[in-house]
Amino acid sequence: MELAVFAVFALIAVVGAVATISWRNPIRSALSLVICLFGLAGIYVTLYAHFLAAMQILVYAGAIMVLFAFAIMMLGAEALEREAKGFPWLQVLSGVVIALLVGKFVKALWSSPPLAGEQALVDGETFGTVSGIAQVMMKQFLLPFELISVLLLVAVVVAVMVGKNRFFREEEKR
Amino acid sequence: MMGVELSYYLLLAFVLFALGLVGVMIRRNLIIMLMSVELMLNGANLALVAYSRARGDMDGQVLAFFVMGLAAAEAAVGLALLIGVYRHVKTLDVDKMTTLKG
Numbered sequence: 001m002e003l004a005v006f007a008v009f010a011l012i013a014v015v016g017a018v019a020t021i022s023w024r025n026p027i028r029s030a031l032s033l034v035i036c037l038f039g040l041a042g043i044y045v046t047l048y049a050h051f052l053a054a055m056q057i058l059v060y061a062g063a064i065m066v067l068f069a070f071a072i073m074m075l076g077a078e079a080l081e082r083e084a085k086g087f088p089w090l091q092v093l094s095g096v097v098i099a100l101l102v103g104k105f106v107k108a109l110w111s112s113p114p115l116a117g118e119q120a121l122v123d124g125e126t127f128g129t130v131s132g133i134a135q136v137m138m139k140q141f142l143l144p145f146e147l148i149s150v151l152l153l154v155a156v157v158v159a160v161m162v163g164k165n166r167f168f169r170e171e172e173k174r
Numbered sequence: 175m176m177g178v179e180l181s182y183y184l185l186l187a188f189v190l191f192a193l194g195l196v197g198v199m200i201r202r203n204l205i206i207m208l209m210s211v212e213l214m215l216n217g218a219n220l221a222l223v224a225y226s227r228a229r230g231d232m233d234g235q236v237l238a239f240f241v242m243g244l245a246a247a248e249a250a251v252g253l254a255l256l257i258g259v260y261r262h263v264k265t266l267d268v269d270k271m272t273t274l275k276g
Contacts, residue, residue, distance in 0.1 A: 006178045010186045017190050017213055021197030026205040033209050036190075040216055043186065046178065047227040049235050059242055064212070064249045071253040072205060075260055094199035098192050105188045112180045115228050128235060136232045137239065148243040155247035159254040 006046055012039030030068045037061040048128040183224035191217030204259070204266045208252050215245045 016036025023029045037060045044053035126132035137145055190213055197210025219238045226234025256266070263271055 002178050006182060010182075013186065014189055014193075017193040020209055020213060021193055021201060021206065023206075026203060026209075029206050029209055033212065036213070037216065040190075040220060043183070043220065044223055047183070047223050049223050049226070049238075052223060052235050052238055055239065055242065059246065060212075060216075064246055067249050067253060068205070068209065071257060074257060075205075075266070090199050094196050097195060097199070101188070101192060101195075105184070109181050109184060112184060113228050115178075115180050127230075127232065132232055133235060133239070137236045140233070141236050141240075144240055148240050151247050152243060155250045159250045162251075162254040162258050 002046070006043070009039045009042035009046070012036070013043065014039075026072045027069065030065055030072060033068075034061050034065050037065070050128050051130050051133050052128065180224055180228045183227075184221060187217045187220040187224065189217075190214075190220065193217075202267050202269050204256050204268060207268070208249070208256065211252075212245060212249070215241055215248075 013036050016032050016034075016039055019032035020029045020036060023032060037056060041053040041056040041061070044050075044056060126135070194210045194213030194215075194217060197213060198207050201207055201210065219241050222234040222238045222241070224234075226232060226238075259271070260266055263273070265271070
């Protein structure tokens with residue numbers, strides 16, 4: 001049963017990922033990526049990361065992908081132009097990089113520990129829930145948490161400044 | 175009755191990361207390259223959450239939240255830059271952005 005649930009969601013995620021990188025139309029890619037992220041949210045539930053699964057759908061499949069959809073719609077049909085064939089050596093290079101990664105990955109698999117038993121999960125019933133996450137995030141990881149909020153503020157300011165088109169228009173005047 | 179082992183999750187995480195990497199390397203459309211980067215971040219996130227489950231503590235999940243925040247910032251800045259670049263060079267094909275080429 002557990003394996004069946006995992007297999008179904010893993011299949012959804014992988015099919016979505018393959019579709020994302022193979023559609024020519026970016027809006028189809030974006031929707032495929034949403035499917036992939038939904039599959040991953042299901043995988044997170046099987047890992048007892050319930051709050052993370054909810055956030056995956058709200059923040060990733062919701063907010064971030066809406067941002068992508070907005071950008072694609074703003075650029076309109078021009079974003080759909082036929083793309084030339086990439087350099088063949090890049091495809092070879094990507095194969096080589098993947099092969100190198102497989103080496104590292106096999107090493108990680110070899111030393112992968114068994115899953116902790118359900119009763120062995122720290123805090124038992126709060127594992128992966130909002131209160132459990134908050135305990136760790138607000139105590140152990142308070143500084144990174146605050147730094148992430150600063151990072152988001154900087155990102156908002158940068159996005160607004162770049163979006164105002166000032167830098168690029170000055171470039172065109174010259 | 176077969177259970178799910180940590181290695182299954184790691185395999186899935188690796189497949190997602192590899193697909194994202196292939197997408198960045200072989201696609202030429204900037205939007206799709208950005209989406210492939212999101213795919214790679216998600217693969218890394220899955221590995222973090224899987225190890226968090228295996229070790230039985232929530233540090234990995236909290237790190238995954240931080241990665242999500244990072245991904246949101248990356249998407250906002252990346253798409254703003256992408257639109258600026260598009261206004262400037264009128265294309266999203268990275269092979270046609272040859273202003274710096276001698």
